[in-house]
Amino acid sequence: MSNYVKSLSVPRTSIFVIAVLYCLVFEEHRAVEMLVIPDVLKSERTTPEFAGRVKVFGELIDHHATEEEDTMFKMARKVFSADELAQLDDDYTAWKASAQGKQIVETAMKDFAVL
Ligand SMILES: [Fe+2]
Numbered sequence: 095m096s097n098y099v100k101s102l103s104v105p106r107t108s109i110f111v112i113a114v115l116y117c118l119v120f121e122e123h124r125a126v127e128m129l130v131i132p133d134v135l136k137s138e139r140t141t142p143e144f145a146g147r148v149k150v151f152g153e154l155i156d157h158h159a160t161e162e163e164d165t166m167f168k169m170a171r172k173v174f175s176a177d178e179l180a181q182l183d184d185d186y187t188a189w190k191a192s193a194q195g196k197q198i199v200e201t202a203m204k205d206f207a208v209l
Pocket of ligand 1: 123
């Protein structure tokens with residue numbers, strides 16, 4: 095267990111449940127990024143394949159956003175203190191400003207600009 099996790103005031107069982115939820119949504123991200131988006135991008139826009147892939151993409155995003163907002167984020171708001179949530183927000187902001195974060199955001203924006 096990382097020192098960061100040990101430093102949190104959250105019960106270990108809650109950390110485990112949030113970790114499982116995180117892994118679930120991470121896998122959803124991975125499936126969309128590795129399979130669904132590449133297939134949409136390589137499809138000719140006037141084909142039935144494109145229409146079907148875009149429909150599935152939309153359904154996956156709806157499911158994913160609902161799961162994050164209705165389950166994972168609600169649970170995180172209950173188990174983390176305001177200071178811990180602020181720290182997570184600061185950490186995410188710092189990551190987005192890092193070279194790795196900028197590269198990932200730029201790549202995603204380029205992918206979506208094609209559509
Ligand atoms: Fe997500």
